[in-house]
Amino acid sequence: MRVRVKFEKTGIMRYVGHLDLMRFFQKAVKRSELPIRYSEGFNPHQIMSFASPLGVGLTSVGEYMDIDLKSEVASVDGLSRLNENMVEGLAITSFKYLPDDAEKCMSAVTAASYVVTYKDTNDDACYIDNIADLKVKFFDEAHEINIVKKTKKGERELDLKPLIYRFNLEIVDGVPIYDLLLSSGSTDNIKPELVIKAFHEFIGLPEFDDLSLDIQRIDMFTGEPDSLISLGDIGDEH
Amino acid sequence: MKKLALSDDILMQIDKPARYIGNEFNSVKKNPADVDIRFAMCFPDVYEVGMSHLGIAILYDMLNKREDTYCERVYSPWPDLHNLMKERNIPLFALESQDAIRDFDFIGMTLQYEMCYTNILQILDLAQVSLLTAERKNDDPIVIVGGPCATNPEPIADFVDLVYVGEGETSYPKLLELYKEHKKAGFDRAAFLRAASKIPGIYVPSLYEVTYKESDSTIESFKPIYDDVPAVIERQVVKDMDSSSYPTKMLIPFVRAIQDRVVLEIQRGCIRGCRFCQAGMIYRPNREKSVDILKEQAKELLASTGHEEISLSSLSSSDYHALGELMDFLIDDCLSEGVNVSLPSLRIDAFSLDVMSKVQDVRKSSITFAPEAGSQRMRNVINKGLTVEDIIGGATLAFKGGWNKVKLYFMLGLPSETDEDMQAIPRLANDIAAAYYDTVPKEQRQGRCQITISTSFFVPKPFTPFQWAPMYEAGEYLRRAKVVNDEMKAQLNQKSLKYNWHHSDVTVLEGVFARGDRRLCPAILDAYKNGCFFDAWGDFFDFDKWLAAFEKNNISIDFYAYRQRDLDEILPWDFINCHVTKDFLKREWNNAMNAKVTPNCKMNCNGCGAGIIGSGVCHNAR
Numbered sequence: 087m088r089v090r091v092k093f094e095k096t097g098i099m100r101y102v103g104h105l106d107l108m109r110f111f112q113k114a115v116k117r118s119e120l121p122i123r124y125s126e127g128f129n130p131h132q133i134m135s136f137a138s139p140l141g142v143g144l145t146s147v148g149e150y151m152d153i154d155l156k157s158e159v160a161s162v163d164g165l166s167r168l169n170e171n172m173v174e175g176l177a178i179t180s181f182k183y184l185p186d187d188a189e190k191c192m193s194a195v196t197a198a199s200y201v202v203t204y205k206d207t208n209d210d211a212c213y214i215d216n217i218a219d220l221k222v223k224f225f226d227e228a229h230e231i232n233i234v235k236k237t238k239k240g241e242r243e244l245d246l247k248p249l250i251y252r253f254n255l256e257i258v259d260g261v262p263i264y265d266l267l268l269s270s271g272s273t274d275n276i277k278p279e280l281v282i283k284a285f286h287e288f289i290g291l292p293e294f295d296d297l298s299l300d301i302q303r304i305d306m307f308t309g310e311p312d313s314l315i316s317l318g319d320i321g322d323e324h
Numbered sequence: 325m326k327k328l329a330l331s332d333d334i335l336m337q338i339d340k341p342a343r344y345i346g347n348e349f350n351s352v353k354k355n356p357a358d359v360d361i362r363f364a365m366c367f368p369d370v371y372e373v374g375m376s377h378l379g380i381a382i383l384y385d386m387l388n389k390r391e392d393t394y395c396e397r398v399y400s401p402w403p404d405l406h407n408l409m410k411e412r413n414i415p416l417f418a419l420e421s422q423d424a425i426r427d428f429d430f431i432g433m434t435l436q437y438e439m440c441y442t443n444i445l446q447i448l449d450l451a452q453v454s455l456l457t458a459e460r461k462n463d464d465p466i467v468i469v470g471g472p473c474a475t476n477p478e479p480i481a482d483f484v485d486l487v488y489v490g491e492g493e494t495s496y497p498k499l500l501e502l503y504k505e506h507k508k509a510g511f512d513r514a515a516f517l518r519a520a521s522k523i524p525g526i527y528v529p530s531l532y533e534v535t536y537k538e539s540d541s542t543i544e545s546f547k548p549i550y551d552d553v554p555a556v557i558e559r560q561v562v563k564d565m566d567s568s569s570y571p572t573k574m575l576i577p578f579v580r581a582i583q584d585r586v587v588l589e590i591q592r593g594c595i596r597g598c599r600f601c602q603a604g605m606i607y608r609p610n611r612e613k614s615v616d617i618l619k620e621q622a623k624e625l626l627a628s629t630g631h632e633e634i635s636l637s638s639l640s641s642s643d644y645h646a647l648g649e650l651m652d653f654l655i656d657d658c659l660s661e662g663v664n665v666s667l668p669s670l671r672i673d674a675f676s677l678d679v680m681s682k683v684q685d686v687r688k689s690s691i692t693f694a695p696e697a698g699s700q701r702m703r704n705v706i707n708k709g710l711t712v713e714d715i716i717g718g719a720t721l722a723f724k725g726g727w728n729k730v731k732l733y734f735m736l737g738l739p740s741e742t743d744e745d746m747q748a749i750p751r752l753a754n755d756i757a758a759a760y761y762d763t764v765p766k767e768q769r770q771g772r773c774q775i776t777i778s779t780s781f782f783v784p785k786p787f788t789p790f791q792w793a794p795m796y797e798a799g800e801y802l803r804r805a806k807v808v809n810d811e812m813k814a815q816l817n818q819k820s821l822k823y824n825w826h827h828s829d830v831t832v833l834e835g836v837f838a839r840g841d842r843r844l845c846p847a848i849l850d851a852y853k854n855g856c857f858f859d860a861w862g863d864f865f866d867f868d869k870w871l872a873a874f875e876k877n878n879i880s881i882d883f884y885a886y887r888q889r890d891l892d893e894i895l896p897w898d899f900i901n902c903h904v905t906k907d908f909l910k911r912e913w914n915n916a917m918n919a920k921v922t923p924n925c926k927m928n929c930n931g932c933g934a935g936i937i938g939s940g941v942c943h944n945a946r
């Protein structure tokens with residue numbers, strides 16, 4: 087039986103990379119003595135998979151991991167046993183049994199939502215008075231948003247418009263806060279930095295440092311753009 | 325969120341920021357306001373190396389069991405962070421609290437290898453603590469070092485306040501109590517150091533004076549400045565391994581450490597008496613843990629860490645009295661849950677091959693032999709109790725069991741080594757390859773066998789029978805490697821053989837430090853100031869800078885490394901009583917020169933001196 091575990095990665099845990107996080111969870115699952123299933127073969131490993139990796143420096147309140155169990159554990163139990171084995175900055179928020187036909191979280195992701203702010207309120211972008219109007223021109227009124235995306239194989243032209251499902255901008259205490267819903271997963275994985283960079287260029291701030299942004303992933307979704315469903319809404323507590 | 329010593333901006337531009345944030349599972353958190361003593365325990369190398377060290381794990385756990393002490397960890401910042409810390413004047417901090425260690429009571433460092441000496445200076449420099457003990461003030465931390473290199477602490481005598489000689493479990497409680505008393509009474513550094521010098525195993529370099537002979541610049545005298553300071557320092561030894569402090573939890577690093585597994589120490593010391601091996605001498609006598617304690621510790625540690633591998637720590641695992649029982653337990657009770665056992669330092673025989681075939685994939689793994697020398701004469705010189713029959717026999721058994729990869733470790737530049745001894749190395753490898761083709765029928769072979777020869781260069785170490793031996797110049801080491809390489813190409817089975825050798829510049833420097841005296845201190849300081857650190861890492865090692873520092877300070881490499889010492893010379897470490905007597909070492913040196921083998925401690929006591937401690941193999945029935 088497969089369990090979907092939702093967790094948060096916040097605070098200082100932002101400096102721990104994806105591979106290191108996976109190793110942390112392998113040991114945490116082992117310590118929590120959940121009846122996890124191992125793969126067959128000479129070097130058995132836990133059957134465990136993670137949804138889209140989170141880059142170093144980003145935080146998230148919507149991360150997912152699927153694990154296979156040999157026998158059932160009450161969801162409240164599983165949740166608390168895992169939480170006893172977390173560190174500051176990692177917290178388990180749900181433990182749900184998946185239906186048999188559920189797609190693995192690793193391949194299921196089609197979209198992700200983010201909140202993006204500026205680390206430093208002295209950032210040039212915080213001083214653009216009509217930034218909200220510019221955003222409307224950049225996104226709401228645009229038919230296409232063409233950028234050049236650098237890939238491993240070189241550069242390619244890309245139209246961002248159909249891959250940005252939501253681009254809201256709110257000004258709180260004079261500082262812009264972005265609320266984004268972007269195409270994610272294996273085919274068109276759009277990073278929030280890429281979108282903000284394109285916007286920065288549009289508003290005339292071409293010198294862009296993606297480390298100036300504070301990015302938090304809020305959730306991950308599966309399904310088609312018009313009928314997205316949160317990975318955390320699939321399955322039931324037992 | 326917990327505060328960090330480094331800003332986000334710095335953490336995002338350096339390699340592996342998770343090295344510097346602490347927060348590891350099982351790390352200890354205390355409120356600094358609740359303790360009397362703050363201790364920064366440091367391994368002067370990069371995080372991944374330091375986090376793998378068992379000694380630190382033992383001391384960290386032991387010190388933190390005390391309510392009055394908060395022990396935190398520090399590792400050497402990698403050069404990328406080093407530069408930023410210097411540039412922005414950020415003081416070095418401890419991982420747990422992220423507080424600057426210059427405000428701590430103690431900075432403790434373990435010295436596992438000589439090449440970390442400049443890293444000691446890096447730690448002090450980044451901590452913003454004076455590099456020289458003479459310049460430290462009352463409110464500076466007490467800098468204390470321990471570990472195997474502390475058996476000759478003289479090359480770093482100017483930099484450290486205290487040296488702990490021997491096993492940390494023994495005298496630390498006394499030292500901390502003394503410190504507390506002095507702190508309460510209004511701390512006076514000089515008075516504390518003087519009082520500390522009377523604790524068994526504690527050496528205070530600044531309280532001793534050395535004079536040198538004009539004729540040959542060897543030591544004329546070495547004595548304490550004051551009458552009440554002991555002239556001889558006794559190495560501290562744990563008598564009962566079962567009751568001695570061992571952690572039930574170990575820290576789980578985020579960044580993958582060198583040892584990503586539970587380490588279970590099964591015994592200390594070694595019965596074998598290889599003449600080149602410092603560990604085999606300075607950890608005498610051999611003391612075993614009981615198998616029941618080990619079973620308990622193994623279970624606890626696996627449960628508290630979630631590691632999927634357990635490794636036995638020992639200088640020679642095969643000699644542990646109940647290895648069979650322990651292995652059965654580990655395989656039956658732990659393997660079923662996806663846990664692996666790794667078994668370093670095993671002698672290859674039917675028993676160990678059987679165990680290995682149960683715990684690892686025969687097709688992927690290789691069999692390791694450390695004959696250390698190619699010819700039987702040379703193996704007798706070094707007292708490696710291993711015959712060619714043992715080696716070929718073991719390899720043949722392994723080939724029958726399905727292995728076809730063999731790794732062989734040797735040393736070059738051993739005392740009295742001739743070209744013939746070196747040529748014996750590839751010939752031995754060739755014979756092993758031949759044994760494969762004789763043993764395994766053609767139709768069962770998975771291609772060729774692979775025999776890998778690795779050689780490192782021998783460095784004479786204090787408290788070994790070879791402590792008087794000369795070394796060679798760097799070029800001579802390369803010539804020796806070439807002799808091996810040429811001979812390898814002449815072997816019938818050369819296509820099955822592969823040869824790797826280590827570089828030699830570092831070897832010479834290691835040799836200088838290993839047997840150095842306090843006259844080296846200014847050169848080490850200059851080398852550090854000129855940018856030498858992380859010398860143990862090939863990429864950063866700059867021999868020319870070292871040569872310049874030696875020249876400036878009139879240090880002759882010849883004197884420290886290449887010279888044959890007289891058996892009666894006063895050696896810089898003679899003031900330490902390691903419990904292995906000089907008479908025994910001399911006897912062993914003479915036996916070496918006559919290629920005479922000395923039996924191991926279980927066969928026969930050879931009266932090395934360690935019997936005086938009253939524990940372990942010397943007192944058990946043979």
Ligand code: SF4
Pocket residue numbers: 608609610925928929930931932933934935936941942
């Ligand atoms: S006293 Fe004898 S048995 Fe004990 S360590 Fe020395 S040689 Fe071995």
